[in-house]
Amino acid sequence: xxxxxxxxxxxxxxxxVAISDPDSILATPLTVLQAQSPQLISELTSIFAEYxxxxxxxxxxxxxxxxxxxxxxxAKTFGELIAKTFGVxxxxxxxxxxxxxxxxxxxxxxxxxxxxxxxxxxMAAVAILxxxxxxxxxx
Numbered sequence: 779x780x781x782x783x784x785x786x787x788x789x790x791x792x793x794x795v796a797i798s799d800p801d802s803i804l805a806t807p808l809t810v811l812q813a814q815s816p817q818l819i820s821e822l823t824s825i826f827a828e829y830x831x832x833x834x835x836x837x838x839x840x841x842x843x844x845x846x847x848x849x850x851x852x853a854k855t856f857g858e859l860i861a862k863t864f865g866v867x868x869x870x871x872x873x874x875x876x877x878x879x880x881x882x883x884x885x886x887x888x889x890x891x892x893x894x895x896x897x898x899x900x901m902a903a904v905a906i907l908x909x910x911x912x913x914x915x916x917x
Contacts, residue, residue, distance in 0.1 A: 784831040785835040789813060802911050834867070834869065836853055836871070837873030837902070869910060871913070873902070
């Protein structure tokens with residue numbers, strides 16, 4: 779199905795957001811939202827209104843062992859909020875190495891560690907989106 783896909787890297791402090799092009803070929807960092815912001819729902823509403831995503835991917839932060847912890851429960855609560863508020867289905871993507879992958883890409887691009895902290899969450903969302911797109915193409 780043609781249309782944009784969106785991915786979220788949910789964290790207690792920040793939520794990285796990435797978006798695909800309408801043909802789901804490119805994944806691009808979009809923004810980083812503050813998880814505890816009183817304007818979070820309003821900011822999400824603006825993003826959904828502007829990009830009209832047809833699929834939503836949310837990183838599922840399992841432990842390296844594959845076990846679920848508190849972070850998975852929080853990501854799923856966020857996913858339920860997205861599904862209920864925007865009437866979309868949410869697909870959870872294993873994100874165990876998304877932040878590591880994002881940090882490596884930024885380092886390879888010459889972005890220093892201090893500057894990378896500003897965009898690492900959005901780049902982790904890109905990794906989640908790329909993985910979600912790959913899974914979608916296989917099914």
